[in-house]
Amino acid sequence: MxxxxxxxxxxxxxxxxxxxxxxxxxxxxxxxxxxxxxxxxxxxxxxxxxxxxxxxxxxxxxxxxxxxxxxxxxxxxxxRDNRQRTVRPARSLDSATTAGAPFPWLLEVTEGRSAARSSLLAVGEVQVTGDVAQALGLPQGDSAVCRRQLISIDGEPAELVTSYYPLDIASGTALAEEQRIKGGTPSLLTALGVPPRRSVDRVSARVATQEQYTALRLPGELPVLRTLRTVYGPDDRPVEVTVMIKAGHLYELEYEFSAE
Structure with a gap:
């Protein structure tokens, strides 16, 4: 009742x-x-x-x-069975256990029952503005290395992922190259001397942009979940900022808090 x-x-x-x-x-x-x-x-x-x-x-x-x-x-x-997927952001800093292995957070999203694939769309230097620049601690219009990917599950586009890195960290490294990063960015950032220490998410529901609508093949006027994730390294310096766009009707986010 x-x-x-x-x-x-x-x-x-x-x-x-x-x-x-x-x-x-x-x-x-x-x-x-x-x-x-x-x-x-x-x-x-x-x-x-x-x-x-x-x-x-x-x-x-x-x-x-x-x-x-x-x-x-x-x-x-x-x-439909197993349609909505639960994402646990706390696993975002986990590295793959072996080179070439799927990332733990991606395996969790697919629950081990689906085929997940990450396609690298573009890599290059871009000017950052708005909340991305603010999160990176950079002046509006400054440059950063940008990596854009499309995550597909069972051949269906599921998430747009765009990550930004300060030039002094990323320039001349694999972060700036058009290739997949073995072991994932947490492993590479650690190797570069700026290991991820903590991550802060800001999540909002928005109307999809034209690019998001077509890239994710959204079926109608449904919202998307936008996550702005800031990853902090030593001395609480931002070392990575990622914007993740997910179809709002297919995902839920799970956060766990302790009383400490």
């Missing part, structure tokens, strides 16, 4: 099928509709939402387009 919500002020201006999809999406992502479970029948959804058959079908089609539900016309529609 759920508690009644207070009467809302104003109205939701979205089309009815989008509102229905939003309610069902929340139930899927929160586990109220478990993986493998059948969606309520069209008849039940029509009664629940006081909607027509066509409106219910449009709502369900949105969930199919997003990959949250599967099924064909005339058959039961079920919640």
């Amino acid at each position: 759920t508690l009644p919500m207070p009467e809302a002020e104003g109205i939701d201006p979205r089309p009815l099928h989008a509102r229905i999809a939003a309610d069902l999406r929340d139930e899927i992502m929160s586990g109220d509709l478990a993986a493998g479970a059948k969606l309520p029948s069209t008849a039940r959804l029509k009664t629940r939402f006081d909607a027509s058959n066509a409106t219910i079908q449009k709502a369900v089609q949105l969930l199919k387009d997003e990959g949250l539900a599967i099924g064909r016309a005339g058959a039961a529609v079920t919640v």
Whole structure:
């Protein structure tokens, strides 16, 4: 049993099928509709939402387009298994155990059941502005080495990752070369004398930019999760700043805190 919500002020201006999809999406992502479970029948959804058959079908089609539900016309529609992935940022500083091995955080995201691949899109010097420059402790417009990657899971684009490094750390190193870094950047930063000590995340939900929308092949007007991660080395100096863009309906972030 759920508690009644207070009467809302104003109205939701979205089309009815989008509102229905939003309610069902929340139930899927929160586990109220478990993986493998059948969606309520069209008849039940029509009664629940006081909607027509066509409106219910449009709502369900949105969930199919997003990959949250599967099924064909005339058959039961079920919640797709293992669709939403949990990311534990605390593992971001872990290095691969052996050269060439998948990074532990990436294995965790795929839960060992999916094939994950990182594609290096571009490497070069760029001018940094806004919160990236601020996080790096650089004046607006100063240069940094930038590495941009696209993470794909089972061949599907899942995350855009753009990392920035101070020039005095990265210039002339593998960070500035168009090649993958064996063992990951935590291992390389350690070898360069600036081992990562701690990481601070700032997470926000945003409307996808045009580039993000196309790169991640987003199915509709869904938000993305933007994580601005600052990695600090010795003397609490910023040694890496990374912007990560994930499809908001496919991921959740898990943080653990102690009472100490």
